[in-house]
Amino acid sequence: MSFVTIKGLSYAYPGTTSNVLSNFSLEMEQGEVVGLLGQSGSGKSTLLRLIAGLEMPKQGEIIIQGAVMVNPHSFVQPERRGVGMVFQDYALFPHMTVSQNIAFGLRGLGRGQRKDRVADMLELVKLADYGRRYPHELSGGQQQRVAFARALAPSPKLLLMDEPFSNLDADLKSRIREELKELLHLSGITSILVTHDHEDAAALCDRIIRMPSSLPEIQTKEERQLVTS
Amino acid sequence: MKFLVPGKIRHKLNGWVIISGIGALTALLPSLYILTGLLGKPNENWAHIREYMLLDYAVESLLLAGGTVAVTVIVGVVLAWLTTAYDFPLRRFLSFAFVLPLAIPPYIAAYTYGSMLSYTGSVQAFMRNTLGWTVDQRYFNIMSMKGAIVIFSLFLFPYVYLITRTFLEKHSASFIENARLLGGHPVSNFFRVVLPLSQGAIVGGASLVAFEVLNDYGVSKHFGISTFTTAIFKTWFGMYDVDSAIRLSGLLMSLIIGLFIAERWLRRRRRYHLPVNRSTPLRRMRLGRVPGVIAATCGMVIAMLSFFIPVAQLAVWAVWTYEDVWNDRFFRMIGNTLFVSAVAVALLMVVAVIAANAGRTWRSTFTLVSSKLLSMGYSIPGAVLSIGVLAVFLSIDKRLAGLYEAMGLGTNKLVLSMSLIMLVFAYIIRFLAVGFNAVDAGYDRIGDRYSEASRMLGYGMTATFFKVELPLIRGAVLTGAILAFLEIVKELPLTLLLRPFNFDTLATKAYQYASDEQIHQAAIPSLIIISLGFVSVCLYQWMGRRGKG
Ligand SMILES: Nc1ncnc2c1ncn2[C@@H]1O[C@H](COP(=O)(O)OP(=O)(O)OP(=O)(O)O)[C@@H](O)[C@H]1O
């Protein structure tokens, strides 16, 4: 049985009628890094938000490690899913230091353990000396790594990354890409990486899938009826 | 959650949404009560009121509101345009000074000017004794409809000014510079570009002014104008006819709802998508020497009349009456005011934060309607709201009569409706919108991303609120609290109607002195209210400036 199963997922933003995703399915093995490519507006971010539990699908189900996250009868809140996310704009909490940001998701650990884990994570992303800084005192690349460390710290079952390189310039990007590749392999975490850059995907991912573009052919039945009538 | 609700709702229904729903319904209760009052059978007194007085009330209310709106729109918009688009001597000082009148409640201004301009007042005394003029009394009688419109306009124009100016500063640069480049005459640019562009902002400011005027009791009473609000007071306290008072309230409320709808409608057709161009503020044009001096002089006259002169006069009176007024009882009264206001503000902000948070995470028609209802509370005149609240509390007391008896409080006791709880409750409903809007703006600024990040890291909505959102919106919560506090401190009609026996606040005390012909004694409580207002106006300005940076 696969580690992540997505079956027949459909979604439309509230107040809109056209589906952003229709009948989308995907299977992932444990430890697999899947690259998600697609045009702008094809629903990549939306898919990640659905997996994360930040949006609720109209139809379909998502199963992670045998546990149903969402189906027509149940919905697991995002904080209970064990899914980590690196946001496009990082969303580091501006009122907390780097260490506090990383420690944020470490609940239920003792003080000492938590400190150790934060130190490990800082080590992993090569920011050992930056724990006391605030996010605005870091460069873009450093912020990106903190966001990554923060998402990884609680050891999520699945890591979602939404265009993690889009805020970096080309030079920095190739360096960070290498680092991220190493990190992903070191941690062996199952992950989905959204990008619109083929090179990124090819360098980092075990498998690449393309989002179907949101052209008229994937209208729902009702919509087609509307158009023809 | 074990609620029997359709599939979709079940997932996100949580404590936050439920509490804000209950809050919205509670806030609605008094208004519903008032409106249903219109349906019942009228009593004899009502026939009399309808026959002889109702038309007057309606005409005077509309004249007063309409006249004030017209003047404030003209003054406010012209000043906003002048201070954003042109540079002239004293501009910086004036653009701040034009906001200051907000610190002076119109009822305080009314009795200050009323007394200053009377036969024994400082103005006529100066003319008689120092200049040796004999003056025609007719020119000095401001206790009339015209006088009331002038007073209201002088002290309410900042609403229009402030909203229009903020709008122009934020959005208009490119349009106006284009118009200038295309070579339009400045005056025609004003009418063809600036006015249509800022229609939404102007309507917003004007409706605030209209609501303030319809809410007013102090000015109309002092000047002897029979508006709906003064009529409600009269039927309630003069004739002890609560039924008819409710009926009047219902009518006034229908008027308000009409205004509310008109406002929405006027604004809807003008919802342009406007670019926010922070980077390029409008470049001000220098006025020539003569126009510059004229602009500065007119500006100074308005600033003097609408803030500095009344404050100076009050300061003089305060010195005269210092010993008479400043005593232990006065201290206790200040304590009262601060205590009730602080309690009401604290509760109000809790509700405001819950409602804003629920509305944000659970975007739906229901939360949208709730927030609209919450913001309507501000437009319901204090007198109307008081009657609704009183009616609701009386009926609760009636239901609880058995309980009171069992507690040994005696039969037919009115416990809740004689207590401060009722007053605090009414304050919360009336000023919730002030807090809510501030918090909502704060949430808008931080966006959803931080909260989502926190949810992804294992924290539920409540923990996320305390650990992430609250620290980030602290400034907005504080702003909302300060503004609401100020509104409550200077609130008059609602406090007069709902306060427990012998309970005075700064506002009621000032009003009471003034209506007892002890106008000089009213100076000290008035000045305290004004200085609190001054502080909050400054704070508000400062916050706005910081928010932009
Ligand atoms: N909050 C929203 N409300 C309504 N529609 C939305 C919302 N967010 C996104 N959409 C629409 O949903 C579609 C998919 O958006 P999404 O952000 O998932 O695309 P994307 O593939 O991530 O694009 P990009 O590469 O530009 O980030 C778009 O057409 C977009 O306009």
Ligand SMILES: [Mg+2]
């Ligand atoms: Mg995207």
